Amino acid sequence: MELVCPAGNFRSLREAVDAGADAVYLGLRDETNARHFSGLNFTDNELEKGVQYARDHGARAFLALNTFPGTREFFRWQQAADRGARAGVGAFIVADIGLLDWLQRNHPETPRHLSVQASATSAAALEWYRRELGIRRAVLPRVLSALQVERLAEKSPVELEVFAFGSLCIMAEGRCHLSSWLTGQSPNQQGVCSPASAVRWQETPQSLEARLNGVLIDRYAPDEPAAYPTLCKGRYQSDERDPYYGLEEPVSLNTLELLPQLMRAGVSAVKIEGRQRSPVYVRQVTRVWRAAIDACREQGNDFVAQQAWREQLAALSEGAQTTLGAYARTWQ
Ligand code: SF4
Known part of the structure; x- marks a missing residue:
């Protein structure tokens, strides 16, 4: 199981890699990614430096191109992908079907991961994305229960990545209009x-x-x-x-106690949310999850999340509270 951590800037990337992330995900300084906040993200130079740093330390850097291009701006997403490919990113994280199609034809050598924003929740949907658009991995929406994740993992034709820790977004991913309704700007x-x-x-x-x-x-x-x-x-x-x-x-999502279940189900990667958070946050959360994944690999079903890990994660959570979110919904 791979640990995928957020990198809002080069310092966070370095902290994540040094603390044991197997991969980091990052974005460029524009609306081609879903964390387009001022002061965040990477210039071309930083991207190259970040990709190289990750590679030198045995990790990979994924480029998030996970927003939906408007009618006149598709070229910006193409340019961002070209920049990522030049830097040698380990994968593109993408939601838009048109962009996935374009990437398949123009950058076939770089793996494509289906973003959480695409909201794919059935094996049939994943199979279609694999067959038609060649995705290697899909990030599952945070609306699925643990049982639904298990069922999907049994049939999935691609690697699955699930959210493990961080802020929650309650909508069917990629389809929230609250922010655009009020401010004219949306994550999508x-x-x-x-x-x-x-x-x-x-x-x-x-x-x-x-x-x-x-x-x-x-x-x-x-x-x-x-x-x-x-x-x-x-x-x-x-x-x-x-x-x-x-x-x-x-409150923040925290799935530490589900780790054995997710590992047994064959989930390929767990993702930490928080590109908008500080490098210190990234370091602390990555350390805990690195230790937990390694312990779970060794202990299997006997794995128990340490109290100290729980406390550290709770202290870093929104409102100092954590939840299992939709994973705990037994009625789904
Ligand atoms: S307003 Fe919508 S997009 Fe923003 S965090 Fe909430 S559910 Fe997610």
Whole structure:
């Protein structure tokens, strides 16, 4: 099982590789990837340096081209792919069918991984992507239960990668319109959810208010820790009750305890979310997961996640809380 870690910049890449990542994933400084935040991502020089650093240390660097090109901008995704191929990336992570097709014909030597954004959840869909577009791996959406992942792994014609740790996105991946509805920018096309340019913080005598394009997303009491105002994780008033997390609470996914099950099922890779997080975060999370995967390989069914690992991950989680998310849904 491969450990795939986030690299928002060269320092994070180095931390991930040094801490034991088998692969890192990264993006260029534009809307061709789903973490197009200011100050993040790679220039051409940094990309080359990052790919080389990973290679020198026995790891691979995957280039995320996982947003959906608009009607007039396809050439930008092509140019980004050309840049990645020149740098020698280990794989492209792609959601758009047209781009996958173009890559198959123009950069056949670079493996193609189906992005989580493509939302493929059946063996039939994976087989079609393999047959027609030559994907080698698919990243599964975070809406599947552990049992559904197992069932898919039994039949999948391609390698499977699943999310293991980090922020949750509750929508059918690649199909969330909340951010574009409110700000005109979406993770699907511009590579940014709830963009920082639309965020306003306002202190009032009673509270701290977080607004997105003028809309109140959350209101914090003076001693309450404030989170980034992601639209789906705000507190809203939908009836007579006090405002509450109607869509999703700000918690992080943590599948440490499912590791033996995922390994047994034949899942090829686990992914850590968080290209927007700091290099220190990347180092700490990678270390824990490296140790856990190695221990699970040795101990098999006897594997038990160490309390110290759980505590370290909880401390790095959104709201200092973790969840198994959809993996724990027994009714799915
Ligand atoms: S608003 Fe929430 S569900 Fe939608 S893309 Fe952003 S993080 Fe995901």
